[in-house]
Amino acid sequence: MKQRTLASSISASGIGLHSGQEVLLELQPSAVNSGIVFERSDLPESPQIRADALLVHDTLMSSNLVENGVRIGTVEHILSAVAGLGIDNLVIRVSSAEIPIMDGSAAPFIDLLRQAGIEEQSADKKFLQVEKPIRVTDGDKWAELLPFYGYQLNFEIDFDHPAFDKRYQQARLDFSSENFVEQLSAARTFGFLDDIEQLRKHNLALGGSMDNAIVIDDSKIMNVEGLRFNDEFVRHKILDAVGDLSLCGYSLLAQFNAYKSGHALNNQLIRKLLSDENNFKIVTIDDKDNSPITFWQA
Ligand SMILES: [Zn+2]
Structure with a gap:
């Protein structure tokens, strides 16, 4: 089995559960062995936060990651969609400190990822x-x-x-x-x-x-x-x-x-x-x- 990423980029917007503000979400393909990475497009130089269990900072209502002081919250539903489709490498860019809640499930993320298309890569899936x-x-x-x-x-x-x-x-x-x-x-x-x-x-x-x-x-x-x-x-x-x-x-x-x-x-x-x-x-x-x-x- 080979690693998977997206065939193209895709974007959507939704509201943040905690902030109530509109959030822009952009999903982008990435290279083999680069993993799942969040990127904060609202901050200078778009800092990244890796999807890594050791970066889970708090779990109040949701799973929230912090890397080098930069936070991304409510990551579990989009990560569930990504894992459920077997995607290994992806950049998840968001214009806020939280992933939009969409309808409270993973289905809207599944729809987006499928619309962008899933592409097999050269490297073996781990x-x-x-x-x-x-x-x-x-x-x-x-x-x-x-x-x-x-x-x-x-x-x-x-x-x-x-x-x-x-x-x-x-x-x-x-x-x-x-x-x-x-x-x-x-x-x-x-x-x-x-x-x-x-x-x-x-x-x-x-x-x-x-x-x-x-x-x-x-x-x-x-x-x-x-x-x-x-x-x-x-x-x-x-x-x-x-x-x-x-x-x-x-x-x-x-x-x-x-x-x-x-x-x-x-x-x-x-x-x-x-x-x-x-x-x-x-x-x-x-x-x-x-x-x-x-x-x-x-
Ligand atoms: Zn949940």
Whole structure:
């Protein structure tokens, strides 16, 4: 399997979840082995921030990176789209300190990336193959990576709230047989009305609305259109995990299992994985037809 980038550049605009301001987003192809790089077009000399788990600075509501004092926030949904399409090299230019929230899912990013076209490059694609079980916990929450020749994510949430149907709090995605684009990419983020009102008091989530999140009050989902999937909440948690885990810098060969995990624990898991070189090895896949992972094909 070969590395992938875009066939052409493409741009779009959207609003920032926290600032509520319009943000210009430009996606540009880049050279083999250059990885995923953010670029702040609103700052002098357009400083870059690498998509690297070790640069995750804070995880309040989203995953936020800081490199040399320059911040880029809410990176997880676009990174999920990029990883879900198997893209290795890309420049993501934004005119703000946060990636636009779009509709709260990864689907608008998937659409943009597909419109630009995906191009195979000359160099072999690198996979990070997990060699040892890695686990992190925080109270009753946990997340783990297990050796597995493929990429499978299993997630369980446990909300005791009338808006959450107990039957739909578990989900799985297997990259060998299932389609990230169809199964997962449209699942939206969700938030509780009380939390959103608290954030607003601190001048955060100013752009948040039912156009870019499922909003839940004390008893029900407030969006009149309802859910896109019965298990949309837990699907979104897998979507987030695909983005957060991609910050290891490679496509993963592993099984990921999580219970009530989120951005902070996902990041701790990757940091623990990368902290010891014996935990993993970097491999290529020579026989594309027998690959344990398939990415979207044009
Ligand atoms: Zn999310």
